[in-house]
Amino acid sequence: MDGMTKEQWGALQGDLCKTVGQNSYATWLEPLDFEGTDQDGVLRLSAPTTFFCTYVTQNYGDLLLSKVARLNPAIRRIAISAASLRKAPAPKPATVEAPQPAAPRKERDLPGAPLDARFTFDRFIVGKPNELAHAAAKRVAEGGQVTFNPLFLYGGVGLGKTHLMHAIAWELRERSPELSVLYLSAEQFMYRFVQSLRERKMLDFKEMFRSVDILMVDDVQFIAGKDSTQEEFFHTFNALVDQNKQIIISADRAPDEIKDLENRIRSRLQSGLVVDLHPTDYELRLGILQSKVESYREHYPRLEIADGVLEFLAHRISTNVRVLEGALTRLFAFASLVGKPIDMDLVQDSLSDVLRASERKISIDEIQRKVAEHYNIRLSDMVGPKRVRNFARPRQVAMYLCKQLTSRSLPEIGRRFGGRDHTTVMHGVKRIEELRQQDGQIDEDVELLRRALEA
Numbered sequence: 001m002d003g004m005t006k007e008q009w010g011a012l013q014g015d016l017c018k019t020v021g022q023n024s025y026a027t028w029l030e031p032l033d034f035e036g037t038d039q040d041g042v043l044r045l046s047a048p049t050t051f052f053c054t055y056v057t058q059n060y061g062d063l064l065l066s067k068v069a070r071l072n073p074a075i076r077r078i079a080i081s082a083a084s085l086r087k088a089p090a091p092k093p094a095t096v097e098a099p100q101p102a103a104p105r106k107e108r109d110l111p112g113a114p115l116d117a118r119f120t121f122d123r124f125i126v127g128k129p130n131e132l133a134h135a136a137a138k139r140v141a142e143g144g145q146v147t148f149n150p151l152f153l154y155g156g157v158g159l160g161k162t163h164l165m166h167a168i169a170w171e172l173r174e175r176s177p178e179l180s181v182l183y184l185s186a187e188q189f190m191y192r193f194v195q196s197l198r199e200r201k202m203l204d205f206k207e208m209f210r211s212v213d214i215l216m217v218d219d220v221q222f223i224a225g226k227d228s229t230q231e232e233f234f235h236t237f238n239a240l241v242d243q244n245k246q247i248i249i250s251a252d253r254a255p256d257e258i259k260d261l262e263n264r265i266r267s268r269l270q271s272g273l274v275v276d277l278h279p280t281d282y283e284l285r286l287g288i289l290q291s292k293v294e295s296y297r298e299h300y301p302r303l304e305i306a307d308g309v310l311e312f313l314a315h316r317i318s319t320n321v322r323v324l325e326g327a328l329t330r331l332f333a334f335a336s337l338v339g340k341p342i343d344m345d346l347v348q349d350s351l352s353d354v355l356r357a358s359e360r361k362i363s364i365d366e367i368q369r370k371v372a373e374h375y376n377i378r379l380s381d382m383v384g385p386k387r388v389r390n391f392a393r394p395r396q397v398a399m400y401l402c403k404q405l406t407s408r409s410l411p412e413i414g415r416r417f418g419g420r421d422h423t424t425v426m427h428g429v430k431r432i433e434e435l436r437q438q439d440g441q442i443d444e445d446v447e448l449l450r451r452a453l454e455a
């Protein structure tokens with residue numbers, strides 16, 4: 001059997017990304033370079049650093065080997081070495097070995113997608129924005145009589161739809177191993193369907209989909225505009241509902257907002273329970289970060305996180321949870337690579353791109369106006385020279401919020417406050433930080449203003 005080619009390695013990338021998720025892929029797998037294969041079935045990869053090699057081998061070695069071996073059974077081992085050391089004498093590459101002889105892989109007979117081991121209910125943090133979706137998912141996972149069919153979960157990118165679906169599947173598998181649970185994406189459904197048409201195996205396809213006890217289809221918006229796939233999906237759907245089998249669907253929007261979806265499918269999708277995952281709020285983001293830190297401790301037991309770092313990330317990265325997780329992964333990796341604690345300096349160094357991309361578009365003007373309004377003072381007094389307490393305190397609050405909510409530098413903020421020096425801004429920011437600890441009223445004011453500005 002021939003060795004693996006660079007093209008084959010390239011062709012695996014999409015699949016790897018899907019399996020481990022965009023962030024982990026971009027952090028750990030995308031930087032791997034294909035180096036070649038040896039006669040004795042060793043696939044050689046290189047990574048940027050030694051730490052990287054060890055980390056990837058320990059955490060992704062088995063996954064890589066199983067994917068590679070499936071594509072090319074001649075590969076029995078993967079060796080990852082650091083690119084910078086490759087030419088140096090004999091650094092032992094981190095390796096992962098296939099069991100000898102390779103145990104025959106037990107293929108599942110259902111064509112579902114693999115479930116992510118991390119996506120369980122235990123690891124799903126519940127907050128106001130997702131409590132309804134979580135409760136509905138939990139109810140379905142408890143099995144028993146089918147009460148709402150289908151369960152339709154929807155929400156924006158990275159808010160936990162796939163996590164909840166996998167969690168349902170894990171729990172059902174554990175509670176009722178006899179049930180056949182099929183989880184797949186709408187894209188895979190279409191792929192199977194087209195393949196069966198091409199291979200003239202439609203009967204097998206229909207039989208297989210109609211024989212499952214629980215069908216879960218992720219990202220159903222994908223079939224919009226794909227007429228024959230919709231048609232087949234509709235029949236599958238009806239057949240299962242008729243047999244009182246549970247269906248769980250997810251999408252990035254509500255059924256009536258999915259364009260190019262046949263009306264009969266739309267109304268079918270709406271006929272059960274439709275629940276949405278709302279955008280995360282600060283408390284939920286902080287909870288998720290705290291729980292992720294706990295799970296990272298297994299890999300990085302000695303890393304310290306300075307006070308305020310998680311709070312800062314939860315404030316600043318509000319787009320989606322995936323980005324939040326990616327930021328934390330990068331911070332931990334960076335800190336352990338450079339051997340430094342995780343503090344605000346490290347955050348600024350290692351996450352500048354993420355922070356820029358997720359920066360709120362809150363302007364200094366807006367902050368000044370809101371704060372002046374809140375304290376009932378004129379805008380001109382906020383930026384004017386008067387130093388009386390009535391103006392100075394709101395001015396400091398506004399400076400503090402400018403520092404927290406925009407990426408403007410201290411000198412720039414100073415200029416916008418009537419040409420003040422950056423040390424004045426720094427002093428103002430510090431003062432408010434102290435007052436927030438000592439004075440409940442100020443703390444409440446600042447929090448209220450922050451929420452109003454972010455709303």
Ligand SMILES: Nc1ncnc2c1ncn2[C@@H]1O[C@H](COP(=O)(O)OP(=O)(O)OP(=O)(O)O)[C@@H](O)[C@H]1O
Binds near residue numbers: 252
């Ligand atoms: N409430 C939560 N608690 C813990 N982790 C969460 C939570 N919500 C989302 N996540 C994590 O965020 C990441 C993205 O979630 P997931 O893949 O489920 O998003 P999605 O809604 O399916 O997004 P997409 O629309 O891109 O498919 C996952 O790693 C998931 O574990």
